[in-house]
Each structure stands twice: as structure tokens, then as C-alpha cells.
Amino acid sequence: MGQCFLYGNGGSAGWRVAVGLTEPGAPRENMLWVKSDRAGGKYVFAETEPEPPPEGLIWFRVSSMGIITRADVYADGAWAAADAYMYLTGSWVRIAAALVYLIRGGDQCANVTGGWKGVRYYWSASLPGGVPSVTWAEDGVSVTASGTAAGSLLVTEKPIDVTQYGALLIQCESASDQVMCQLSTDTGDLFKAGQAASVSLTAGTASLDLSALSGQYYVGIQPRAQKKVKIRQILLK
Amino acid sequence: MRIYLDEGFRCHVSPGVGLTAVETDLFEGKAPEAVAGYRYIPAGKRWVREDGRVFSGEMAAPWKPWAELDAAQRAYERTRNEELTAAMAEMVEEVYRRDMAEME
Numbered sequence: 001m002g003q004c005f006l007y008g009n010g011g012s013a014g015w016r017v018a019v020g021l022t023e024p025g026a027p028r029e030n031m032l033w034v035k036s037d038r039a040g041g042k043y044v045f046a047e048t049e050p051e052p053p054p055e056g057l058i059w060f061r062v063s064s065m066g067i068i069t070r071a072d073v074y075a076d077g078a079w080a081a082a083d084a085y086m087y088l089t090g091s092w093v094r095i096a097a098a099l100v101y102l103i104r105g106g107d108q109c110a111n112v113t114g115g116w117k118g119v120r121y122y123w124s125a126s127l128p129g130g131v132p133s134v135t136w137a138e139d140g141v142s143v144t145a146s147g148t149a150a151g152s153l154l155v156t157e158k159p160i161d162v163t164q165y166g167a168l169l170i171q172c173e174s175a176s177d178q179v180m181c182q183l184s185t186d187t188g189d190l191f192k193a194g195q196a197a198s199v200s201l202t203a204g205t206a207s208l209d210l211s212a213l214s215g216q217y218y219v220g221i222q223p224r225a226q227k228k229v230k231i232r233q234i235l236l237k
Numbered sequence: 238m239r240i241y242l243d244e245g246f247r248c249h250v251s252p253g254v255g256l257t258a259v260e261t262d263l264f265e266g267k268a269p270e271a272v273a274g275y276r277y278i279p280a281g282k283r284w285v286r287e288d289g290r291v292f293s294g295e296m297a298a299p300w301k302p303w304a305e306l307d308a309a310q311r312a313y314e315r316t317r318n319e320e321l322t323a324a325m326a327e328m329v330e331e332v333y334r335r336d337m338a339e340m341e
Contacts, residue, residue, distance in 0.1 A: 167290060180295075185307070196307075197298040198263060200280065209276065209286065209298040 017043050017058065027087040032095075034058050035083040038075035049079070060084070060096075071096040072164060079164050100165070102156065102219055102234040106138045113219075114157030118143070121222050122189035123150035132223065140173060140232040143221055151178075151224035155187060159216035165236040168199075168208040168219070175201040176227035181208060181234075183217040191220060201229055210236075238264050240272060246284050247300060248275045263297045268313030274301030 016031045018024035019039040024031070034043075040056025045068075050059055053074040061070040071084035084096040101109045108115050120129035130146025134154055145151040162168070162183070170181050179201045186194030196217060199208040223229050241249040241256035249256055250269040259279050264272045278284050278294035285291050292298075299306055 166288070167292075193266070196303060198296070199292075199298075200295040206296075207290065207292050208296060209290075209292050211286070212299040212301060213303045215303065 015043075017041075019058070023092060027092070029087060029089075031087040032060075033085045033087070033092060034071055034073065035085070036073045038080070039073045039082065053079075058082075068095050070100075081164060098237075100160075100236040102160065102236065103141060103231055104233050104235075105140055106136050108136070110157075112158075112160060116141070116154055116156055119153050119155060119188065120146070120148075121151045121153040121191070121220075123192060129153070140230055142228065142230045143223055144228045145223035145226055147226055149225050151222055151227065153191060153220045153222050155191065155220040156218050159185075159187075159218050160236070161216050162210050162236060163214040165210050167210055167237050168234065169237055170199070170201055170206045170208070170221075170234050171232045172201050172203055172206070173230040173232050174203050175229040176223065178224040178227050179229045180222045181206065182220050182222055183208070183210075183213070184220060185215075185217060187218045191218065194218075238262060240264065240277060242277060242279075245300075246276045246278050246282070248272050248277050261295075261297075263295075268310045270309035271306040271313070274299050274306040274309075276300045 016028060018031060018033045019036055021035060021037050024033055038056060039058050042054065042056065043058035043060060044050050045060045045062050047062060047064065050057065053059070055074060057074045059072045059074070059079065060068050061072065062068055068084070071082050072079040073082050081098045083094060083098050085092040086095050100112055102113050103109060118132040118134040120131055122129055127150040128148070129150035130148040130152055132146060132152030132154060133144040135142045141154070143154045168181070180198050181201055182198040183196045184191045184194040185196060196213060197208055199206050219234065221229060221231065239258055239260055241252050241258050243249065243256055250272055252258065261277060263277070275297055276284070278292060278296045280295040282294045283291055
């Protein structure tokens with residue numbers, strides 16, 4: 001995903017924003033395009049949610065550095081993430097996505113996750129878990145838990161904001177029994193204590209309901225003792 | 238831990254009419270008020286959300302706002318820590334009394 005640096009905020013900066021499901025005709029350099037049939041003509045660049053949002057408002061979320069991290073459209077009383085593009089040197093470059101990948105094949109999606117790390121899954125002092133074996137390949141990541149009963153964890157380096165997303169989808173090539181994907185407010189040995197939601201993984205796609213969750217969570221894959229899993233992709237939708 | 242599920246897979250901590258009992262270790266250490274804010278889909282079962290998306294078990298996810306459940310959990314842990322601290326202080330006091338009695 002590309003990144004766009006913007007300075008200043010609000011709609012008075014002179015940005016040209018097009019909306020619609022098809023590419024705008026006659027694009028100009030630095031023009032923005034929000035791929036949505038629900039977006040109106042008004043937009044705002046802001047770090048925090050604009051209130052009260054009118055129907056059709058486009059909210060370009062920007063970091064404190066002025067980087068667009070996401071585009072949302074307010075429709076039917078809720079924000080929904082949308083694909084957004086910028087016209088740069090003669091072509092449309094996607095700068096924000098309706099889907100956010102956390103793992104995509106061998107890509108650790110470090111811009112969102114900060115990368116992934118293998119650590120012990122700390123169940124308790126008597127069941128401390130162990131560090132997993134982790135192998136990244138072009139088509140995904142394989143994780144094999146250590147021999148201890150509590151198992152191991154492959155976890156994001158950074159917590160991820162799941163607000164506005166409805167589901168976490170985990171696509172596995174293969175999975176032993178007793179492999180879970182979990183969201184937690186905490187990391188390290190406190191991961192289990194902060195556990196907020198979980199789903200068991202099997203070959204195919206597992207879905208975790210996020211509709212009542214808001215805020216930031218670490219995402220972890222936890223195979224128990226000597227169990228294995230191969231993940232092809234994980235994404236927020 | 239035994240919990241009780243209604244038709245929408247919402248968790249209850251006490252048995253009731255129309256509820257199905259299930260066993261799971263996913264909620265160990267959770268406050269009863271927090272558990273009651275979760276939806277739990279056992280392995281082999283499916284739940285269809287209002288928007289048509291299908292979720293298969295085993296899955297545990299809040300149906301009440303997370304902030305509410307988190308607050309209940311933190312209050313529960315504070316109370317439990319206070320109770321444990323009080324119990325430990327009583328034990329230490331008891332041992333001290335016994336030792337003093339033996340010395341006398």
C-alpha cells in the first residue's frame with residue numbers, strides 16, 4: 001500500500017476528491033479517488049472521528065505525521081472503510097484499503113502489524129509455554145509450537161485498531177487441532193490475561209466476529225504443544 | 238468451566254429455561270459479568286450474523302461493548318486481589334499467633 005504525506009487539514013487545502021466505483025475520467029496529478037457509491041462530495045482530514053458526521057462524509061484518517069492511513073465513508077449511520085487512491089505520475093496508486101491485511105503470503109504487513117514475533121504462550125507460572133518454530137515463505141507462515149503444554153504464540157509487534165471492522169478472517173492451508181487465533185489488549189506474558197476474543201483454526205477460512213470490539217488489540221496465533229499451523233493470510237474486513 | 242447458551246449463542250453463567258450447558262476453558266479467570274457479555278459458539282456449531290456472515294465454532298467474541306466487559310473484569314480482579322491479600326494477612330497472623338503460643 002502506498003503512503004501519502006499531507007500537510008494541513010480540512011477541505012480548504014484545495015484537494016480534488018472524486019468519488020465513484022469507476023476510475024474518474026481526466027484525472028489530475030495528486031487527485032484523490034474514493035472508490036464508493038455512498039460517498040458524497042464533502043471530506044475531512046482528521047486523526048479523530050469527526051462529529052456529528054453528515055451522510056456521505058469522507059473521513060481521511062491521518063497520523064500525526066500527516067500520513068493517510070485509512071479512508072472511511074459515513075453511510076446509514078456507520079463508518080465503512082473504502083479503497084482510496086491518489087493519481088501520481090500518471091497512474092492511480094492505492095493509499096488506503098477497505099481490507100487491511102495483517103499477513104499476506106510471506107508479507108508480514110509491517111506497516112500495520114510492526115512485524116510478527118514468536119514468543120511463549122504464558123498460561124501460568126506452572127505452564128509457562130515455549131517459543132515456537134516460525135518459518136516465513138512466499139505463500140505464508142508456518143508455526144510449530146514448542147513441546148510444553150501451554151504451547152506458543154506468533155504475535156504482532158504492535159496492537160491494531162479494529163474499530164470499524166466487522167470481522168477478522170484467517171485463511172489457513174493446514175492446521176492441527178488446538179490452534180487458536182486470539183485478540184488481546186496485552187502482549188508478552190500478559191497476553192492470556194488480556195484475551196478479548198478467539199477462534200479455532202482449521203484448514204480453510206476462519207472468521208472472528210469483531211462487531212462489539214473497539215480499540216487496539218494484539219493479534220496472536222496460538223498452537224498448543226507441538227501443534228502446527230500454516231497461515232496464508234489474515235485480514236480485517 | 239460450565240456456561241449456558243441461549244439460541245443466539247449468548248453466554249449465561251446460570252442455568253435457565255431454553256439454555257444449553259457447555260464446557261469450555263476459554264473463560265477461565267473471567268468475571269461472571271464479563272462472561273455474560275460474550276457469544277460462544279462451540280466446535281461444530283455455526284452462527285449467522287445479521288449481515289449474513291457465518292461464524293463457525295469454536296469462537297468466543299463479545300456481543301456487548303468491550304469497554305463494558307473490560308471494566309467489569311478489572312473490578313472483579315481488584316476485588317479478588319483484595320480478598321486474597323486479606324486471606325494471606327489472616328494466615329500470617331494465625332501462624333504468628335501459633336508461634337508465639339508455642340514459645341510461651
